[in-house]
Amino acid sequence: MAKEQLRTVLSYVQRVAGESSAREKTDQQLLHEFSFRRDETAFAVLVQRHGSLVLGTCWRMLRHAQDAVAEQLQQLKQKQRAPKK
16 A cells, blocks of 8 residues: 555656646647657646637637528528529
């Protein structure tokens, strides 16, 4: 049990130390580390830095997409109601 607790503490310390050094790196460096080494800490720092921007962009795009679909459906309804020639 003590060994497992020690592993948990060491894992935590390594993760925290890695995060602090990762925060000092540029986005390009972090992307490289995640792409080639699958460094989860690098990915976590990128998400922390840019997650809200990405989420906001996705929501705006989704809202515009929903508006476009609603407009198309409205036009289809109007065409169905129009008298046929």
